[in-house]
Amino acid sequence: MSVSYALAWLLPLLAGSGLVGLLGAGRRFRGDGAVALGAGWVVGVFVAAAGARAFGGADALAVTARVAPWLGAFGVLAWIAALLRLRVAPATRAGEPAERRPLRAGGMRAALFWLLLAAIVVRVLTVADEAALRPVFPWDAWAAWAIKAKNWMLLGHVERYVPVLDWLADPLAPTRTAATWNYPELLAWLEVWFAGGAGGWNEPLVDLAWCGALVAFALAAYGYARGFGLGAGVAIALVYAFVSLPLIDAHVALAGYADLWVAVTLGLASLAWARWLAFRERGQWWLGVALALCLPAIKLEGAIWLLIFSAVVVLDLLPRRWRWGVAGLVAALAVLGVVLGGFVLPMLGLGLVHVAWGDVTVPTLGAFELGWHPVGAALLASLFTLPNWHLFWYVLPALVLVRGRVLLEDHAARLFGLFVVLQLAFLFLLFFFTEAAAWAQDFTSANRLILQIVPSLFAFAMLLLRTPRPVRRFQSGWSVAR
Amino acid sequence: MRRASFAVAVVASGFLLLAWAASIDWSAPLRPAAQRSVFGSEFRALFGAAEDHDGRLHVAAAAEDFSAVQSAAPANLVAEELPLLRYRFADFPRTLELTFLFRAQGDDDVQTVQLPWPGSGVASFDLSRVPAWKGRIVEIGFAEFPTAQNVPPERGFAPFDLVGVELWSPSWRGAFAALATDWFGAWPWSQRSVHALGRDSDAPHARSAVLFAALAAAAASAWAALLLGLRGRRLLVAAAACIAFAWIALDLRWQAGLLQRLALTRSLYAGVAWPQRERIVGDSDVVRAADEVKALLAGEPAERRVLVLAGSSYEVLRLIWHLSPLNAAPLPLALPSGAALPDGCIVVFYDTTTWHDNPAMRALLASSARITGPDSLLASGFESGRVAVFRFRRVR
Numbered sequence: 001m002s003v004s005y006a007l008a009w010l011l012p013l014l015a016g017s018g019l020v021g022l023l024g025a026g027r028r029f030r031g032d033g034a035v036a037l038g039a040g041w042v043v044g045v046f047v048a049a050a051g052a053r054a055f056g057g058a059d060a061l062a063v064t065a066r067v068a069p070w071l072g073a074f075g076v077l078a079w080i081a082a083l084l085r086l087r088v089a090p091a092t093r094a095g096e097p098a099e100r101r102p103l104r105a106g107g108m109r110a111a112l113f114w115l116l117l118a119a120i121v122v123r124v125l126t127v128a129d130e131a132a133l134r135p136v137f138p139w140d141a142w143a144a145w146a147i148k149a150k151n152w153m154l155l156g157h158v159e160r161y162v163p164v165l166d167w168l169a170d171p172l173a174p175t176r177t178a179a180t181w182n183y184p185e186l187l188a189w190l191e192v193w194f195a196g197g198a199g200g201w202n203e204p205l206v207d208l209a210w211c212g213a214l215v216a217f218a219l220a221a222y223g224y225a226r227g228f229g230l231g232a233g234v235a236i237a238l239v240y241a242f243v244s245l246p247l248i249d250a251h252v253a254l255a256g257y258a259d260l261w262v263a264v265t266l267g268l269a270s271l272a273w274a275r276w277l278a279f280r281e282r283g284q285w286w287l288g289v290a291l292a293l294c295l296p297a298i299k300l301e302g303a304i305w306l307l308i309f310s311a312v313v314v315l316d317l318l319p320r321r322w323r324w325g326v327a328g329l330v331a332a333l334a335v336l337g338v339v340l341g342g343f344v345l346p347m348l349g350l351g352l353v354h355v356a357w358g359d360v361t362v363p364t365l366g367a368f369e370l371g372w373h374p375v376g377a378a379l380l381a382s383l384f385t386l387p388n389w390h391l392f393w394y395v396l397p398a399l400v401l402v403r404g405r406v407l408l409e410d411h412a413a414r415l416f417g418l419f420v421v422l423q424l425a426f427l428f429l430l431f432f433f434t435e436a437a438a439w440a441q442d443f444t445s446a447n448r449l450i451l452q453i454v455p456s457l458f459a460f461a462m463l464l465l466r467t468p469r470p471v472r473r474f475q476s477g478w479s480v481a482r
Numbered sequence: 483m484r485r486a487s488f489a490v491a492v493v494a495s496g497f498l499l500l501a502w503a504a505s506i507d508w509s510a511p512l513r514p515a516a517q518r519s520v521f522g523s524e525f526r527a528l529f530g531a532a533e534d535h536d537g538r539l540h541v542a543a544a545a546e547d548f549s550a551v552q553s554a555a556p557a558n559l560v561a562e563e564l565p566l567l568r569y570r571f572a573d574f575p576r577t578l579e580l581t582f583l584f585r586a587q588g589d590d591d592v593q594t595v596q597l598p599w600p601g602s603g604v605a606s607f608d609l610s611r612v613p614a615w616k617g618r619i620v621e622i623g624f625a626e627f628p629t630a631q632n633v634p635p636e637r638g639f640a641p642f643d644l645v646g647v648e649l650w651s652p653s654w655r656g657a658f659a660a661l662a663t664d665w666f667g668a669w670p671w672s673q674r675s676v677h678a679l680g681r682d683s684d685a686p687h688a689r690s691a692v693l694f695a696a697l698a699a700a701a702a703s704a705w706a707a708l709l710l711g712l713r714g715r716r717l718l719v720a721a722a723a724c725i726a727f728a729w730i731a732l733d734l735r736w737q738a739g740l741l742q743r744l745a746l747t748r749s750l751y752a753g754v755a756w757p758q759r760e761r762i763v764g765d766s767d768v769v770r771a772a773d774e775v776k777a778l779l780a781g782e783p784a785e786r787r788v789l790v791l792a793g794s795s796y797e798v799l800r801l802i803w804h805l806s807p808l809n810a811a812p813l814p815l816a817l818p819s820g821a822a823l824p825d826g827c828i829v830v831f832y833d834t835t836t837w838h839d840n841p842a843m844r845a846l847l848a849s850s851a852r853i854t855g856p857d858s859l860l861a862s863g864f865e866s867g868r869v870a871v872f873r874f875r876r877v878r
Contacts, residue, residue: 167811385693387736390732394696444677446678
């Protein structure tokens with residue numbers, strides 16, 4: 001492994017963890033180190049990809065060398081700022097929930113903890129070994145997500161992707177086209193970043209970033225779970241449950257699809273926002289919002305998750321007496337808009353989406369006719385009988401039933417529950433009322449869309465499992481709606 | 483006593499669920515009442531070369547298309563009487579996939595059933611899951627192909643032995659053996675693996691292991707409530723333990739499957755440097771076609787538009803992928819746009835005779851110059867017969 005490839009991994013970690021550390025410098029929770037490393041790496045990789053886009057156009061091969069000093073400097077500054085902030089206002093552990101049943105060395109639960117950790121490590125090594133050996137394998141990985149980065153790296157410079165008409169109209173222009181010319185390019189730049197570090201187009205070394213995303217989410221999820229007051233045993237069990245999910249593993253072993261990055265980003269945004277809901281930690285609110293804003297830059301449907309996320313984030317910020325009134329008003333306006341012939345919804349990444357009775361038109365995707373499609377059997381098979389999710393879809397409803405009391409008592413769990421309901425409602429609408437039903441019927445994209453929300457469902461599970469405590473105002477400035 | 487009855491109930495319910503998963507015929511005996519053996523040496527090679535080796539069929543070489551097929555014609559074989567297939571191979575390479583073939587009397591069509599990688603032990607398959615397994619069977623056999631989508635065809639074959647086949651009448655032992663092969667068989671990755679595992683092959687499967695695990699965990703939790711009298715928090719802890727046990731069991735199965743897949747990947751790529759690994763792909767014929775086109779267009783300016791048409795959309799996109807960094811795009815993307823193709827652009831046809839057969843395409847290319855490719859559709863030669871390249875000139 002070359003130094004520059006190692007730097008391609010480590011500099012995002014330095015920059016991102018510094019940034020996440022700075023955001024959370026006011027308070028300390030158990031597991032913050034894991035959060036800084038995990039969420040920090042993902043944030044850092046996105047910053048590196050943005051840097052590659054800004055500075056790497058003319059010489060794609062030198063992109064890592066060009067961006068690395070800036071990213072390194074940014075990381076050092078972020079760490080200095082975080083440490084200075086700590087010095088000026090030492091972090092407090094006020095509000096941190098007490099840990100239930102800490103592990104004792106040598107006990108049965110400690111042994112289980114280490115066993116589960118070992119199982120996680122074995123799984124990560126297995127899928128990493130697969131990813132590190134094979135060329136890009138699954139269809140969309142090479143046809144849609146890696147083709148731009150590969151062309152740019154092999155050309156040595158970046159050429160813009162344009163619609164086919166423009167490409168044909170000006171045959172001398174240094175432009176390119178593809179059916180996926182308008183797909184978001186954050187992942188392409190991320191691939192350029194790692195390929196640049198590897199010294200050229202090297203698919204396994206690029207694809208290992210997918211394994212990085214899995215490990216980063218696992219680390220952050222463990223840290224957040226500990227921060228919510230869950231014991232180390234429960235936290236590691238949740239992380240094991242996530243890492244063990246076969247479809248997640250398949251997306252790491254056969255790296256290249258965007259869905260895992262959408263899942264991890266949405267999951268981290270959800271975890272950060274859940275922490276804001278639970279402890280009103282402003283830095284986590286910003287982290288959640290920043291990550292959510294990256295979603296449309298990863299994949300087009302990220303815009304949908306951003307819209308749903310934004311809706312619940314705004315709802316949470318509203319004073320309680322307005323909250324349901326505003327929600328009702330928005331719903332009424334939507335119904336009125338449909339009754340009056342449709343309305344236009346501006347969506348980041350998708351453009352002006354036209355919603356009408358019987359169809360929805362997305363400029364980048366086309367028109368979707370609305371009508372009932374009976375795909376329940378195929379979806380049930382995907383969730384409950386095929387070996388994609390182990391017992392996840394059995395356990396989640398059972399957990400909601402068993403811990404339903406928390407939904408009544410805890411504002412954080414309740415609002416997050418609304419977020420989950422909206423996500424599931426969108427998927428229900430998509431699969432049962434649009435032509436996307438075919439994706440469920442033929443067992444293609446349906447599971448991948450479900451995969452995108454699974455990490456945020458783990459965040460929901462954490463909120464359900466914690467012991468809710470009254471939220472106190474910690475920092476002045478923002479009203480705490482309860 | 484209560485604990486003992488709980489243990490018995492858990493084991494009994496687990497066994498009943500296993501029997502349900504294996505589709506046990508409750509009236510069947512424990513061991514098969516009838517069975518037929520077909521030794522490897524009774525098979526003969528239809529494609530590829532094979533010879534008798536002490537009762538086994540040693541398959542020494544594949545046919546020109548890199549596949550091998552062996553068949554036997556057992557007499558008086560009635561499908562309904564002998565629905566359980568047991569098969570054994572030795573030294574079966576990781577890089578091949580296995581298909582069982584059979585033909586019923588009066589049916590000209592050969593039926594195929596995809597089987598998991600057989601390994602070195604005995605594997606079983608319940609043919610009653612295959613609707614066509616009925617009536618008098620006049621021919622059975624196996625076909626071996628380089629593992630689709632994973633293995634370059636020319637790297638798939640290595641010699642192996644077909645040890646033999648047994649066909650059993652329904653029995654509990656056979657049903658459980660078939661269930662074990664189904665649940666723990668080694669399947670390769672496929673393009674569908676990122677969409678839905680368990681649907682990444684077309685083989686008919688036994689009942690779901692996930693559903694079995696869920697029902698077994700639920701049954702054990704119910705027994706804990708009924709027989710151990712657990713209530714409230716203690717019952718929740720017991721149920722969580724049952725679920726955790728079932729989850730881990732499923733995960734161990736998945737880990738074993740991952741390691742089997744990794745073994746195939748390692749057999750292809752381990753110890754090979756990256757530039758060489760890039761060319762070890764399931765569509766190595768497309769790689770060679772891309773090499774040919776790239777060599778031909780080596781002197782072209784970088785911005786030269788290259789439009790690609792092939793026998794399938796998969797081949798179009800794969801050829802574009804392998805042609806990188808040429809400025810290539812699918813011809814089917816350009817033509818419906820209504821825009822005129824620019825003079826001097828390159829049009830590449832791969833594995834299609836559209837340029838010759840299709841009148842509209844012939845008209846489009848009427849003034850264009852063919853710069854490589856066969857002079858005749860009957861041209862022999864592997865690559866040159868599949869690639870035709872034109873420099874486009876507008877019809878004046």
